[in-house]
Amino acid sequence: MTSAKPHVIIIGAGVTGLTSAYFLADAGYDVTVIAAHVPGDESIEYTSPWAGAHWRTSATPAEPTICDWDVQTFEYWVELLEREGRDAGLPKCGIKMQDSYHFWDTELQEDLWWAPHVKDFRQLSPLRDPVATINDSSSNKDDAPQIKWAAACRAPSINVPQYLLYLQSQARCLGVQVIKARLPTDAGFENALLSAESTAKAHGRKKADIFLNATGLGAAKLCGDEGMYPIRGQTVLVKGEAKATRTRNGDGYVAYCIPRPGSGMTILGGTKEVGNWSEAADPETTRLILERNRVLAPELLTGEEGGFEVVSVQCGLRPGRKGGTRMEREIVGRRRVVHAYGHASGGYQNSVGSARLVLRLVERSLDGDGVRATARL
Ligand SMILES: Cc1cc2nc3c(=O)[nH]c(=O)nc-3n(C[C@H](O)[C@H](O)[C@H](O)COP(=O)(O)OP(=O)(O)OC[C@H]3O[C@@H](n4cnc5c(N)ncnc54)[C@H](O)[C@@H]3O)c2cc1C
Structure with a gap:
C-alpha cells in the first residue's frame, strides 16, 4: 500500500539528518534517509561520531537564532531524561x-x-x-x-555513538527507512537528487515530494557550496x-x-x-x-x-x-529542497531547534501547492 503522506528524502545520517528525520516522521511525514555513513560507521567524512559531546553553547548574543536552538535542545533533553527516569522500560539515549x-x-x-x-x-x-x-x-x-x-x-x-544509534532507532520506530548509499558529486546537485530518488525507488520508496540536504561538510561537494x-x-x-x-x-x-x-x-x-x-x-x-x-x-x-x-x-x-549555518529552501530544477548544514561546533546542541526549523521550512515549501495538507491526514 502506498502512503498518502508527503515523502521527504533526507540526505545525511549525522545528528542533523537523524534528528530532523525523527521530528518530520513524528509530524506525519513519510521519511527516507540516504547516507554514505550511518550510525556505527567511522569516517573522517562523518563528523557526528567524533564529537565530545556536551551542551556548552558556542553561540553569542549576536546569533539569537542559534542561542534559541541551543536552549530548545537543552530543554528537550531535560524532558527526555525525565521521561527516561520515570519509565525504566524506555530505551536509553546516552545523555546524562x-x-x-x-x-x-x-x-x-x-x-x-x-x-x-x-x-x-x-x-x-x-x-x-x-x-x-x-x-x-x-x-x-x-x-x-x-x-x-x-x-x-x-x-x-552525550555518549555520541549511543545517541546516534538511539536517534536512528527512534526514527525507525516511526517508520523512517535508512538506506546506506553514497550519492554522486561529480555531475551537479540536481543529478545527485535524481540519484537519491532512484536509490529510494530501488528500496520500494515512492517519489520524493521534497529533499532535505543534511550533509554537513559533504555539502561542499554535493551542492558545490564553496563556503x-x-x-x-x-x-x-x-x-x-x-x-x-x-x-x-x-x-x-x-x-x-x-x-x-x-x-x-x-x-x-x-x-x-x-x-x-x-x-x-x-x-x-x-x-x-x-x-x-x-x-x-x-x-x-x-x-x-x-x-x-x-x-x-x-x-x-x-x-x-562562511556566513553561518545554511537553513533555507531552494528549488533545484523542479525539485524542492531544504538545506540544513554547516552547524560547525554546535551540531548536537543545535539539533532540536534546527530540526524544528527544518519542519517549518518543509511545511512552507509544500504549502505552495497544497501537498502538505495530506501530512495531517
Ligand atoms: C572534536 C569535536 C567535538 C565536538 N563537540 C561538540 C559538542 O560538544 N557539542 C556539539 O553540539 N557539537 C560538537 N561538535 C560538532 C558536531 O559534531 C557537528 O556539528 C555535527 O556532528 C554535524 O553533524 P551533521 O549531521 O550536520 O554532519 P555529519 O555528522 O558529518 O553527517 C553528514 C552526513 O551526510 C552524509 N553525506 C555527505 N555527503 C554525502 C553524499 N555525497 N552521499 C550520501 N551521503 C552523504 C554523510 O555520510 C553523513 O551521514 C564537535 C565536533 C568535533 C569534531
Whole structure:
C-alpha cells in the first residue's frame, strides 16, 4: 500500500539528518534517509561520531537564532531524561546531566547569556576548590597558567555513538527507512537528487515530494557550496568516566574532559583548527591534550606511571561555513529542497531547534501547492 503522506528524502545520517528525520516522521511525514555513513560507521567524512559531546553553547548574543536552538535542545533533553527516569522500560539515549565546570585563565570576557538556561549556575571562587587545587597543582611550574575566573552548572553530556544509534532507532520506530548509499558529486546537485530518488525507488520508496540536504561538510561537494570549511578537532579517548565535564579556556588553547555516559570512557580535547583537513593525529597535539588534562581530570590518571589509559586518538572535521549555518529552501530544477548544514561546533546542541526549523521550512515549501495538507491526514 502506498502512503498518502508527503515523502521527504533526507540526505545525511549525522545528528542533523537523524534528528530532523525523527521530528518530520513524528509530524506525519513519510521519511527516507540516504547516507554514505550511518550510525556505527567511522569516517573522517562523518563528523557526528567524533564529537565530545556536551551542551556548552558556542553561540553569542549576536546569533539569537542559534542561542534559541541551543536552549530548545537543552530543554528537550531535560524532558527526555525525565521521561527516561520515570519509565525504566524506555530505551536509553546516552545523555546524562553532569556537573559541568568552566574555567578561564583570563578575567571573564565572554557574555554568559546562557547562565539562566542551564541548571544550578554559580560563579566559583578561584580561592576555593576545585579551582584552588588545579591552581596549586600547577604552581610548581613558574610559567604555568592560573585559572582566574570559574563557574559551575549542571548540563547534559552525550555518549555520541549511543545517541546516534538511539536517534536512528527512534526514527525507525516511526517508520523512517535508512538506506546506506553514497550519492554522486561529480555531475551537479540536481543529478545527485535524481540519484537519491532512484536509490529510494530501488528500496520500494515512492517519489520524493521534497529533499532535505543534511550533509554537513559533504555539502561542499554535493551542492558545490564553496563556503564550507573544516574546523578540525583532535581528541583522545581514555579509560574511566570523569566525575564531571570540565572545560578550560586558556590563553590560545582550550582543554576539556567530557565523560561519555555509560561507556566507562572520557573524551579529552582538544583543538579547533580552521581549514585543516588532515585525518592524521598529530603526536605533539596528543601530548599537549594529555598534559593539560592531567590537572583537569586527575581521577583518570589510572595508567602506568600515573598517566592516562589511552584507548584511541582521533580527529573530526566540524562543518564550518562562511556566513553561518545554511537553513533555507531552494528549488533545484523542479525539485524542492531544504538545506540544513554547516552547524560547525554546535551540531548536537543545535539539533532540536534546527530540526524544528527544518519542519517549518518543509511545511512552507509544500504549502505552495497544497501537498502538505495530506501530512495531517
Ligand atoms: C572534536 C569535536 C567535538 C565536538 N563537540 C561538540 C559538542 O560538544 N557539542 C556539539 O553540539 N557539537 C560538537 N561538535 C560538532 C558536531 O559534531 C557537528 O556539528 C555535527 O556532528 C554535524 O553533524 P551533521 O549531521 O550536520 O554532519 P555529519 O555528522 O558529518 O553527517 C553528514 C552526513 O551526510 C552524509 N553525506 C555527505 N555527503 C554525502 C553524499 N555525497 N552521499 C550520501 N551521503 C552523504 C554523510 O555520510 C553523513 O551521514 C564537535 C565536533 C568535533 C569534531
